[in-house]
Amino acid sequence: LAKTTQPISMDSYEGQEVNITCSHNNIATNDYITWYQQFPSQGPRFIIQGYKTKVTNEVASLFIPADRKSSTLSLPRVSLSDTAVYYCLVGDATSGSARQLTFGSGTQLTVLP
Amino acid sequence: EAGVAQSPRYKIIEKRQSVAFWCNPISGHATLYWYQQILGQGPKLLIQFQNNGVVDDSQLPKDRFSAERLKGVDSTLKIQPAKLEDSAVYLCASSLDRGGNYGYTFGSGTRLTVV
Numbered sequence: 001l002a003k004t005t006q007p008i009s010m011d012s013y014e015g016q017e018v019n020i021t022c023s024h025n026n027i028a029t030n031d032y033i034t035w036y037q038q039f040p041s042q043g044p045r046f047i048i049q050g051y052k053t054k055v056t057n058e059v060a061s062l063f064i065p066a067d068r069k070s071s072t073l074s075l076p077r078v079s080l081s082d083t084a085v086y087y088c089l090v091g092d093a094t095s096g097s098a099r100q101l102t103f104g105s106g107t108q109l110t111v112l113p
Numbered sequence: 114e115a116g117v118a119q120s121p122r123y124k125i126i127e128k129r130q131s132v133a134f135w136c137n138p139i140s141g142h143a144t145l146y147w148y149q150q151i152l153g154q155g156p157k158l159l160i161q162f163q164n165n166g167v168v169d170d171s172q173l174p175k176d177r178f179s180a181e182r183l184k185g186v187d188s189t190l191k192i193q194p195a196k197l198e199d200s201a202v203y204l205c206a207s208s209l210d211r212g213g214n215y216g217y218t219f220g221s222g223t224r225l226t227v228v
Contacts, residue, residue, distance in 0.1 A: 036216075041221065042222075044156065098168075105155055
């Protein structure tokens with residue numbers, strides 16, 4: 001199972017772009033990269049998933065370099081409501097086993113006014 | 114679309130008592146998961162169901178935890194007897210496909226406190 005490393009915490013100001021990088025040096029060929037967001041007293045919420053290059057949706061962008069050993073979640077123009085824990089998961093989403101997708105401790109993003 | 118429903122929202126019990134949690138997944142989602150989230154940590158998978166069959170329960174402490182998913186829809190997770198270290202949030206999630214290719218949808222969880 002691929003191990004991920006993320007910063008424990010990050011601070012940003014409203015209106016700024018935030019980039020959270022996740023390191024996954026032993027990512028396997030079949031592994032996907034998935035990011036979740038979790039607010040206090042709620043379950044995690046799926047943000048974005050990708051395999052290579054760049055993926056963009058209405059919430060965020062995910063940048064994956066060619067070697068796939070890291071990935072960066074980009075949140076454009078954050079607001080106070082983006083304060084949350086962000087989890088990077090790496091695993092074979094096609095394997096059929098959720099045990100392939102392990103949550104680490106995540107990155108606590110705090111957006112300041 | 115209705116989300117994943119869980120109840121109760123909070124539960125306080127004494128150690129050695131039993132407790133049960135209920136989950137109703139999103140309609141049409143064949144795969145259901147139970148996670149345990151201890152304060153300050155990420156969620157940890159306890160068990161995964163595909164319809165009413167178990168896909169993975171390797172991380173479920175089977176001496177005290179049990180789970181079932183009758184008729185492939187609702188699910189219950191039970192702890193008997195509870196220990197202090199079982200204090201955590203128990204999250205239920207569901208997904209359209211077995212691999213979670215489009216992500217899992219989580220409920221808000223049940224916060225269990227064992228005293």
